[in-house]
Amino acid sequence: MQLLESYITKYGKALPGDILKVDSFLNFQIDVELLDRLACDIYQHFKDKNINKILTVEASGIALSTLVAKYFNCKLVFAKKSKTLNMSDDFYSEKCFSFTHKTQNNLMVSKSFLTSEDNVLVVDDFLANGEACNSLLSIINQANAKLQGIAIAVEKAFQGAGDRFRSSGIDLYSLAIIESMNEGKIEFR
Amino acid sequence: MQLLESYITKYGKALPGDILKVDSFLNFQIDVELLDRLACDIYQHFKDKNINKILTVEASGIALSTLVAKYFNCKLVFAKKSKTLNMSDDFYSEKCFSFTHKTQNNLMVSKSFLTSEDNVLVVDDFLANGEACNSLLSIINQANAKLQGIAIAVEKAFQGAGDRFRSSGIDLYSLAIIESMNEGKIEFR
Numbered sequence: 001m002q003l004l005e006s007y008i009t010k011y012g013k014a015l016p017g018d019i020l021k022v023d024s025f026l027n028f029q030i031d032v033e034l035l036d037r038l039a040c041d042i043y044q045h046f047k048d049k050n051i052n053k054i055l056t057v058e059a060s061g062i063a064l065s066t067l068v069a070k071y072f073n074c075k076l077v078f079a080k081k082s083k084t085l086n087m088s089d090d091f092y093s094e095k096c097f098s099f100t101h102k103t104q105n106n107l108m109v110s111k112s113f114l115t116s117e118d119n120v121l122v123v124d125d126f127l128a129n130g131e132a133c134n135s136l137l138s139i140i141n142q143a144n145a146k147l148q149g150i151a152i153a154v155e156k157a158f159q160g161a162g163d164r165f166r167s168s169g170i171d172l173y174s175l176a177i178i179e180s181m182n183e184g185k186i187e188f189r
Numbered sequence: 190m191q192l193l194e195s196y197i198t199k200y201g202k203a204l205p206g207d208i209l210k211v212d213s214f215l216n217f218q219i220d221v222e223l224l225d226r227l228a229c230d231i232y233q234h235f236k237d238k239n240i241n242k243i244l245t246v247e248a249s250g251i252a253l254s255t256l257v258a259k260y261f262n263c264k265l266v267f268a269k270k271s272k273t274l275n276m277s278d279d280f281y282s283e284k285c286f287s288f289t290h291k292t293q294n295n296l297m298v299s300k301s302f303l304t305s306e307d308n309v310l311v312v313d314d315f316l317a318n319g320e321a322c323n324s325l326l327s328i329i330n331q332a333n334a335k336l337q338g339i340a341i342a343v344e345k346a347f348q349g350a351g352d353r354f355r356s357s358g359i360d361l362y363s364l365a366i367i368e369s370m371n372e373g374k375i376e377f378r
Contacts, residue, residue, distance in 0.1 A: 021275045028276070029302040030265040032258040059247035063265065066252045069221040076219040076252065084289040086210045087217070100273040113218040
């Protein structure tokens with residue numbers, strides 16, 4: 001998507017360690033007008049897939065997912081990384097290593113919020129090594145829900161997970177695909 | 190707000206330890222259509238205040254804040270609870286004790302995303318003992334930004350923070366105010 005690529009080129013920074021800093025518009029300060037354009041585009045791609053639930057991970061996936069859920073007029077569920085007092089003990093869980101936090105978490109989704117009736121679209125801001133998505137797919141499997149696709153704002157293709165998902169037959173739709181970030185220069189596919 | 194109160198009465202559960210469980214529509218599974226109605230109501234209350242930035246805390250405040258920011262057509266910033274690799278070292282921070290996690294965090298906002306030019310509306314899903322809001326107000330102060338008000342979906346009035354904010358002159362707008370939750374019975378103000 002041209003618009004997102006132009007934002008990444010203009011405001012993004014490729015840092016050492018394969019880190020793309022886009023926190024002025026995507027995942028710390030959030031340009032809601034831009035995200036709404038991304039959400040609309042995601043809706044256009046998946047609108048015939050009978051999706052009734054959006055699934056993401058806290059925290060930075062929530063803003064885009066909220067706007068996507070609004071287009072689909074469906075519920076949004078986010079996987080939690082730690083158990084809270086108001087959470088029941090009846091949940092699906094899967095371990096997940098965070099690239100940006102360098103920590104291991106358990107992603108958790110209450111069993112009552114994901115069932116075999118659900119046609120699920122997974123949405124996230126970033127796809128790098130695919131850890132978060134893999135954990136969400138495991139949780140969807142545990143719930144016997146149906147995965148209809150994955151929508152991502154920024155895919156870092158050189159970390160490989162995107163092409164692995166595509167070759168396994170998953171409908172992965174990434175709005176910007178970064179092929180390389182060598183020496184601070186961002187190249188799109 | 191009648192609509193939110195009816196959701197709380199119908200789907201909410203008052204649990205021991207002053208815990209209100211509304212995770213089927215507000216902060217785990219999210220009813221985006223409902224949240225959009227709340228966001229519109231918040232916009233109506235604050236629309237003449239020249240607000241140019243929404244500030245919240247990850248994670249459960251992000252969904253409502255995204256929709257509020259869309260009405261104001263302004264940027265959203267969320268305070269982070271832990272430092273990520275893609276975050277610079279130049280941030281405001283304030284400690285914060287989480288009621289639902291029972292953990293102490295440092296809330297952090299990058300200095301570039303909050304400045305003395307900003308007219309800020311703080312938005313969150315819950316107001317209980319006011320820890321998160323107090324920390325956000327401290328961060329707004331550190332940035333010399335201007336606080337225009339606080340918008341909350343559910344205020345637990347019996348925990349006292351709401352009335353403290355009001356008596357200090359802050360424009361606090363809570364869409365549902367719970368006066369008591371004795372023996373599982375939820376009473377609204």
